[in-house]
Amino acid sequence: MRDITGFALMVLAAIVTFYAFPYSLAFTTRVVIMMIFVLSIDLIQGYTGIATLGQAAMYGSGAYAAGLFAVHVSQAPLLGLAVGALAGGGIAFVSSLVLMRAEGLTQLMLTIAVAEVLREVANKFSAFTGGSDGLSGISPAPILGIWDFDFVGKVGYIYAVAVLLAVMVFLKVLTSSPFGLALQGIKDSPARMRAIGTPVMRRRIAAYTISGVIAGIAGALAAQSTALVSLSVYDFQLSAEAIIMLILGGTGRLWGALIGTAIFMSVHEVAASVDPFNWLFIIGALVLAVVYAVPQGLLGLPAELRRLVRRPQ
Amino acid sequence: MTTIASILLDGIAYGMILFMISVGLSVTMGLMRVVNLAHGGFAMLGGAFTHWAMVNAGLPFPVAALGGIAAVVILSVPMERVLYRPIYKMGELPQVLATIGMTFLMIAAVNLWLGSSLLAIKLPALMQGSVNLGFRTLPTQRLYVLGAGLLVIGGLFLLIERTRFGINLRAAVDNPATAACLGIDTGRVFATTFALGAGLAALGGILGAELLPIDAYYPLRYMVLFLTVVAVGGLGSITGSFAAAILLGILDTAARYLVPDAGTIFFYLAMILILGIRPKGLLGRH
Numbered sequence: 297m298r299d300i301t302g303f304a305l306m307v308l309a310a311i312v313t314f315y316a317f318p319y320s321l322a323f324t325t326r327v328v329i330m331m332i333f334v335l336s337i338d339l340i341q342g343y344t345g346i347a348t349l350g351q352a353a354m355y356g357s358g359a360y361a362a363g364l365f366a367v368h369v370s371q372a373p374l375l376g377l378a379v380g381a382l383a384g385g386g387i388a389f390v391s392s393l394v395l396m397r398a399e400g401l402t403q404l405m406l407t408i409a410v411a412e413v414l415r416e417v418a419n420k421f422s423a424f425t426g427g428s429d430g431l432s433g434i435s436p437a438p439i440l441g442i443w444d445f446d447f448v449g450k451v452g453y454i455y456a457v458a459v460l461l462a463v464m465v466f467l468k469v470l471t472s473s474p475f476g477l478a479l480q481g482i483k484d485s486p487a488r489m490r491a492i493g494t495p496v497m498r499r500r501i502a503a504y505t506i507s508g509v510i511a512g513i514a515g516a517l518a519a520q521s522t523a524l525v526s527l528s529v530y531d532f533q534l535s536a537e538a539i540i541m542l543i544l545g546g547t548g549r550l551w552g553a554l555i556g557t558a559i560f561m562s563v564h565e566v567a568a569s570v571d572p573f574n575w576l577f578i579i580g581a582l583v584l585a586v587v588y589a590v591p592q593g594l595l596g597l598p599a600e601l602r603r604l605v606r607r608p609q
Numbered sequence: 610m611t612t613i614a615s616i617l618l619d620g621i622a623y624g625m626i627l628f629m630i631s632v633g634l635s636v637t638m639g640l641m642r643v644v645n646l647a648h649g650g651f652a653m654l655g656g657a658f659t660h661w662a663m664v665n666a667g668l669p670f671p672v673a674a675l676g677g678i679a680a681v682v683i684l685s686v687p688m689e690r691v692l693y694r695p696i697y698k699m700g701e702l703p704q705v706l707a708t709i710g711m712t713f714l715m716i717a718a719v720n721l722w723l724g725s726s727l728l729a730i731k732l733p734a735l736m737q738g739s740v741n742l743g744f745r746t747l748p749t750q751r752l753y754v755l756g757a758g759l760l761v762i763g764g765l766f767l768l769i770e771r772t773r774f775g776i777n778l779r780a781a782v783d784n785p786a787t788a789a790c791l792g793i794d795t796g797r798v799f800a801t802t803f804a805l806g807a808g809l810a811a812l813g814g815i816l817g818a819e820l821l822p823i824d825a826y827y828p829l830r831y832m833v834l835f836l837t838v839v840a841v842g843g844l845g846s847i848t849g850s851f852a853a854a855i856l857l858g859i860l861d862t863a864a865r866y867l868v869p870d871a872g873t874i875f876f877y878l879a880m881i882l883i884l885g886i887r888p889k890g891l892l893g894r895h
Contacts, residue, residue, distance in 0.1 A: 347701060394881060398888040400701060401644060405840040406884050408833055409877040416874040532833055536709060543706050574721055580713030587707040588695060 299468055302551055306464070310457045314450075321449035322521075327561045328456040329517045332463050334541050334553040336510035341539070342548030343471055344503045345483030347400060349535050350407030351511055353391065353414050354384035356529035358512025360418060363431045363525040371437040373455070377516045384512015385505050387414070392504040396497060408532060415530035430526035434519060452521045459517060463510055467550055470506070479503050480548075544586050546593025555594055611744055616863045618742075622751040623820070624858020625758040628851050630817040630831070631838040632761055633810030635850035638839055640769075640782055641802055643693060644701050646708040648810050648835055649828030650715035655681045655811020656823035657719050660728040670733045678811040685807035689800050697799070712828045720825040728823045730815060754816050758851075761809065765847050778802055782845075837876075841883050843893025852891050 313324050333355055340346040361383030362376040370376075391410045398406055418425045425431050438444040443451050470476050478499050481489045486496050519525045528534070537560070545556025563582055567575035590597050634648040658677035662668045668676065688711075696707045736753055739746040769775035780788040781795040789795050814823060821831055838857060842849030857876060864875035883891065 341702070349705070394885045398884060401638075401844065402840055402884050402888045402890070404644075404701070404705075405836055406881060408836070409880045409884075412833065412877045413874055413881070416872045416877070419872060420870070420874070533829065536705075539702070540706060540709065543702060547702075574717055576713045576717035576720070580710045580717060583706055583710030583713065584692070587699075587703050587710065591699070591703055 303461075303464070306461070306554065314453060318448070321453045323561075323565060325449055325453045325456050325521050326518075327558060328453070328460050329514050329521065330538070330541070330561060331554050331557045332456075332460050332517065333511055333514035334538050334545075334557045335463060335467060335550065336507045336514065337538055337542050338547060338550060338553045339467060339471070339479075339510070340503055340507045341542060342552075343476065343483060344479040344500060346396070346500060346504060347403045348407040349404050349532065349539065350409070350411040351507075351538060352530050352532070352534040353407070353411035354388050354508040354511035355515040355518070355534065356411065356414060356418070357387045358384040358515030359519040359525045359529045360425060360431065360515075361512070362516030363434050363519040364424070366434040366436065366520070367431070371435060373436045373439050373520055376436070376520055377459070377513055380512045380516025380519070381509045382512070384515065385509035388508020388511070389501065389505040392501045392508075396500045396504065408535075411530050411532065411535065415527055418530065419527055425525075428527055430524050431519075432524055434523045434525070436520045436523075449521070456517055456521065459513065463513065464550065464554075467510075471550065475499070475502075483548075540583055543593055544582075546595035549595055552593050552595040559594070612866060615745060616866050617859065618745075618747065619866075620859030620862035621855060622747065622755065622858075623862055624855035625751070625755050626817045626820050627834070627838050627858050628854035629754055629758050629761065630810075630813035630821065631835040631850060631854060632758075632765070632847065633806045633808070633813055634835045635839050635842065635847050636765075636809060637803060637806035639842075639844045639846065639850065640778065641697070641799060641806070642782065642844070643697055644704040644708065645806075646705060646832055646836075647711040647715065647828070648806075649814075649830075649832050650712045651681050651685065651807040651810035652814030652817075653719060653823055653825070653827040654684065654715060654814075656730060656814040656818050656827070657723055657728055658811075659730055659815050660823065661723065663731060670731070670736075674730075674812075674815050677815060678808050681811035682804045682808040685804045686800060689803040693803060694796075694799075712832075716825050716828060723825070725825045730818045730823070732819070748819075750819050757812070757816055761812075762847065762851050769847065774798070774801070837880050841880055841890055843887075843890025846890070846892040849890055849892030856891075 310328075314321075317324055333351070336354070337348060337351050341348060358380035362380035365379040366376050387410075391407075395403060395406050395410070419427055422428070436445055439451070439455055443455075445451050471479075478489065478494050481494065482496055482499055490496050515529060518529070541556040541560040542553050543556070544560050545554065546552030560582070564575070564579060567578040586593070590600055592600065630652060631648075633651065634645060637643060637645040637648065655677045658680045659670075659673045662673035662676050663670065666673075692707065692711060696704050732750060736750050739748045740752060769778065777788070777793045777798050780791070781793055781798045785795050814827075821827070821834075838854050839850055841857065842851070842853035857879065860879050861873070861876045864871050868875070887893070
């Protein structure tokens with residue numbers, strides 16, 4: 297029931313945004329794509345307890361795969377998404393074979409290294425990827441041959457929201473399935489899960505791969521909506537900011553990823569346009585406020601407040 | 610033959626710079642177990658103070674550099690007490706987040722104070738120029754970095770392994786509660802160690818500025834580099850960081866000599882390989 301309310305609110309928010317900011321659809325589309333990306337991190341970080349600062353590896357691979365597919369094979373958007381998903385999942389699966397052997401800081405560092413290596417590879421094959429100039433020539437065909445991408449970005453926005461909804465439904469089902477519960481068990485105590493017969497390593501690899509598929513979809517969407525893929529898709533900052541958004545909203549509850557992304561990117565956008573030179577003060581203060589005041593994220597705020605009120609008794 | 614000698618020489622010189630700029634992180638993150646992404650921020654602040662003191666106050670390099678380090682150490686004490694102390698007990702993620710937040714604030718502060726342009730640190734005549742080694746030359750500055758690096762690792766080894774303070778520190782890290790019961794003032798030990806780490810960061814930032822130039826975005830640009838050295842070396846091991854820095858320095862230099870257009874790919878592949886085989890790093894405690 298709560299989930300149905302959540303989905304209803306989500307659709308409502310998407311519709312209100314569509315009519316309230318008709319001239320910022322490019323930005324709101326970016327927010328929606330970022331939400332998908334942050335959701336992919338929530339699955340491994342929030343549910344499975346895998347530390348990552350390199351999710352950009354899958355996002356970037358999805359973006360390049362979808363971009364190259366569009367330029368050389370077909371401009372059909374949904375096919376592009378599928379290709380991006382495959383690329384993200386593939387990279388995630390292969391890298392997880394090494395990543396899941398480590399934990400904590402080492403795991404963080406390895407995830408960063410994977411993204412950096414991929415960036416260098418993309419840079420090296422500049423004849424193919426456009427290198428630092430970026431990959432251009434992407435112009436998505438109408439979705440399913442019906443809806444053509446317009447100049448204002450209306451169709452692009454609706455398309456991104458539809459994909460976000462699909463991903464959200466999928467993750468809701470996944471996280472409440474026995475598989476999802478096993479992941480949460482692994483987060484809390486890998487040793488006990490192993491003791492009751494869960495193949496911990498295989499579950500972790502599976503979770504990381506699924507997360508990679510979703511990140512790849514986000515990357516592919518980004519490539520289609522901006523019609524450009526540059527080396528910055530592999531940026532460390534992208535991964536780091538996504539983690540900030542996730543923790544801002546609250547980890548391990550999916551809705552937190554959406555709320556955190558919306559708030560962080562809105563504050564970022566407003567602060568950067570109000571004061572282009574000093575906006576980092578705002579972001580820095582926001583991040584610190586989250587860590588020290590609401591360590592559980594904004595979704596943990598009601599619980600924190602209740603605790604605060606109850607304390608005097 | 611000459612190529613191999615050159616690679617080794619340049620590699621060790623570069624590795625020494627890597628060591629100097631990450632040794633502070635090896636202290637805060639390695640010994641104190643706090644994921645300190647703001648390390649580069651302290652290095653940048655050291656460089657920024659030094660730059661400001663030389664350009665605006667006209668101080669000579671040694672005075673400005675010492676002043677810069679002192680300023681960072683003084684700043685680090687209240688920061689440790691207010692910002693770092695609450696996060697020691699939190700998980701890695703909140704630590705990552707908090708220290709990234711601090712980094713943002715430091716970047717914004719330096720940006721506001723000195724702008725986003727390059728903050729050059731002009732070396733004194735004594736450190737400029739180059740030395741002739743017979744088969745090739747080496748910038749004199751590298752020799753100073755080499756000397757400083759050896760001094761720092763020797764000093765840290767003596768401090769941590771041979772002094773009362775070192776014993777207290779190791780005890781406080783391994784088991785804060787027991788250490789406190791034995792009468793060790795753990796809060797003070799952590800504050801001192803953190804100040805030491807920040808001071809070393811500033812020193813590294815200043816000495817490494819020739820290769821990794823300082824500007825407002827320095828902390829973000831080189832964050833991964835510092836983290837790599839410490840992670841590959843193994844947490845809690847200063848010697849490990851040293852070995853990792855030299856190894857990565859030589860590897861990166863060799864790659865630049867032999868496969869010039871490979872960029873940093875070998876650097877990160879080496880890291881994946883080493884951490885894949887030894888998840889705790891080269892000399893990490895198992």
